[in-house]
Structure formats: C-alpha cells, structure tokens
Amino acid sequence: MGELEEHTQWGFETRAIHSGQAPDPTTGAVVTPISLSTTFAQEQVGRHRGYEYSRSGNPTRTAYETQVAALEGARHGLAFASGLAAEDNVLRLLAAGQRVLLGNDAYGGTFRLISKVHTQLAWSAVDLLDLDALARDWPDDTRLVWLETPTNPLLRCFDIEAICAIAHERGAIVCVDNTFATPFLQQPLSLGADVVVHSATKYLGGHSDVVGGFVALDDDGIAQRLRFTQNAAGAVPAPFDCYLTLRGVKTLAVRMERHCANARAVVDLLVGHPAVERVLYPQLPDHPGHAAATKQMRDFGGMVSFTLRAGRDAALRVAAGTELFTLGESLGAVESLIEHPGQMTHASAAGSPLEVPDNLVRLSVGIELAADLVADLAQALDHV
Numbered sequence: 001m002g003e004l005e006e007h008t009q010w011g012f013e014t015r016a017i018h019s020g021q022a023p024d025p026t027t028g029a030v031v032t033p034i035s036l037s038t039t040f041a042q043e044q045v046g047r048h049r050g051y052e053y054s055r056s057g058n059p060t061r062t063a064y065e066t067q068v069a070a071l072e073g074a075r076h077g078l079a080f081a082s083g084l085a086a087e088d089n090v091l092r093l094l095a096a097g098q099r100v101l102l103g104n105d106a107y108g109g110t111f112r113l114i115s116k117v118h119t120q121l122a123w124s125a126v127d128l129l130d131l132d133a134l135a136r137d138w139p140d141d142t143r144l145v146w147l148e149t150p151t152n153p154l155l156r157c158f159d160i161e162a163i164c165a166i167a168h169e170r171g172a173i174v175c176v177d178n179t180f181a182t183p184f185l186q187q188p189l190s191l192g193a194d195v196v197v198h199s200a201t202k203y204l205g206g207h208s209d210v211v212g213g214f215v216a217l218d219d220d221g222i223a224q225r226l227r228f229t230q231n232a233a234g235a236v237p238a239p240f241d242c243y244l245t246l247r248g249v250k251t252l253a254v255r256m257e258r259h260c261a262n263a264r265a266v267v268d269l270l271v272g273h274p275a276v277e278r279v280l281y282p283q284l285p286d287h288p289g290h291a292a293a294t295k296q297m298r299d300f301g302g303m304v305s306f307t308l309r310a311g312r313d314a315a316l317r318v319a320a321g322t323e324l325f326t327l328g329e330s331l332g333a334v335e336s337l338i339e340h341p342g343q344m345t346h347a348s349a350a351g352s353p354l355e356v357p358d359n360l361v362r363l364s365v366g367i368e369l370a371a372d373l374v375a376d377l378a379q380a381l382d383h384v
C-alpha cells in the first residue's frame, strides 16, 4: 500500500465518489467538509492526529488527493495550486545540466516553464511519433521525457508504453501530462509512466471555477521528494479549491462520456465542411498517433482542432463567430470554448519548435446538446 488507501476492488465511477470520502466520523456528513483551519491542536509536542499546519497537510486536500490517486491507480497523489505549479515540482527532481526531452507539441506554458524558468536544465523538443529517431538520437544527458498525449493543441497521440520502454532502458523517467485524456480515458502509470501530471483546472475540476494541479505516481522515493517540495516551496491549493475539484471529479466519468460523444458530432460536421482544411481528432484514421490512441485510450476525448483553408483571418473570424462556443482560453469544462492557439494559449511558443499553425482553431467541446453545438459551429463556418 502507498501512503493513500487504495480501492482497486471498486470501478472507476465508484472510486470517484467514494475514495477518500467516507462520511465524516464526528457528524456523519456525507459531503467532505471544507477544513479551513490553518493549524491543528496537538496533544503533546509532536503528538497530533496527522495534521499540524495546513500547508503541510489539510483534511480536505487529503480527501481530494486520495480520490484522484485512486482514479489514476497511483499509490501517491499530490495536489498543487495550478497545473504549472505541479509541473514545476516535477521539474525540480532534476539536477542542473540534466536534460528534458519534450514532445514537439505541448502546452505553451509547459514549454515556457522548461525553457524560461528552469534555465538550469537542458532541453530538446523531439518528434515523439518517430520512435526509431527517439532511440537513435537519444541525448545521453536525458533524465526526463515529458509528453502530453493527446497534445495541446494538435491532439497528437504518443505511444506511452513504447516511449517508456525506450526511456527506461536509457535511465530516464517519463512524465505524462494526462490533462486532455483524464484518468477516465487513459491511465499512464499502468502503461509504464513514472509520473502523471494534470492541470486540474480542466476536466478534473470540470466547471471553469477552480485553478489547480495534480501529480500522481507510484514510486515511494520520488513521492517523498515531491512531498518535501510541495511543503517546502508551498504551492498548495486552498481547502475550498480542493473541495471544488473533489466535487467536480465525482462526475468525471459521465462528463467525459458526453464530451466524447459531442466531439464526435462536431468532427462529423467539420470533416464534411468546405471551409475546413484538416480536422485533428485522434479517432480519425489518418490522425498522427491514431494507432497509439486506439491502443491506450478508452475513447478519444472532448478536444477537437482544425485548420481553415482560407488561412489565419478565416480562423480568427470563426473563433469570433460562434455564440455557444465562448471565445476564451482554457478547456475541459461543461461549457464549450473556442480559441485561436497561435495568438492565445500558445503565443509563448511563437518562433520555437513548438510554434503552431496560424490557421488553427481549437475547440473544447462541452456537454451541451450536440445538435445546438453543431448548428452554432456550422453558422460560423458558413460565414467565413
């Protein structure tokens, strides 16, 4: 057993609602209380009931950490104040001069964190679809492979199991950003990954009302180091944020099923529309990484990207021309969002190997009625 209780006998949906969330022993409350106390009474110096000070540990955070760790099939779960704070903690595992291999499509903020904040590290952006090249051109100083799958925003899918085999043979660990897939669709630790990170701001929270991050892992030694930095650097989420995310995660399975179904309806429209140049969605047989997605994911997710034949201005017009799809950053919540990655979420990757096409539009397909979403997008495309 890890430091958290495991509930492997329960299915995913049951763990989401019960892991870490037994009724409160003093009152019987079935909803996890929001523990606002920053400090906890001690019976004697150094003798307490598991909590001393809320940065180091908090009961609401423990419930949420137990819940999400159970969903990732992880022995350890650590919550952070944002996805980037979670990533920052993982990157601190490396010593100066060690190299991160980053897939050449990833969230722009991850690239900014590695290249502009962790300047003590070496990094290379590589095509993780080309496994032969990865094995052949492997830089010897690599200690960490960082991959998103599906990626933000091109939705490329990488073979987690194959990449882990290559990295482990060469003495590196693998961190998978599971934000887009969520543990409902894909469980990277079961495929050999060492560490999983999340922007909990997205599908885990699911309602665009909380910023958060999460790290899940099995290795006790790495977990101990991350737990130390979580406390020592202190980028922890507030109890209310833990409560909101825990509440969101309870419905993750049903939300993800609807996100995937709605995304399919939107993809059907886009594939047949004359204004659209290319649709990027892992279910499409010609999509980069379709085979990996089919192998390692339960379904293909709620994110859809596409390019416009008429170029950048057409992409900007579509992004501004919808009513139900709100023009905005972020993703993974109940309401649908549309954005232009080149000028919004991925502006920080401009001029880098991670730069995205300027005729690209990204959709976060929500859980509204599919027919309403399709009609909204169709009218915006018809006006391009």
Ligand code: PLP
Residues within 6 Å of the ligand: 082, 083, 084, 085, 107, 109, 110, 148, 152, 177, 179, 180, 198, 199, 200, 201, 211, 212, 213, 330
């Ligand atoms: N990882 C991915 C795939 C993301 O899309 C994002 C944010 O958009 C992050 C990490 C960063 O998370 P946060 O915004 O919660 O710091």
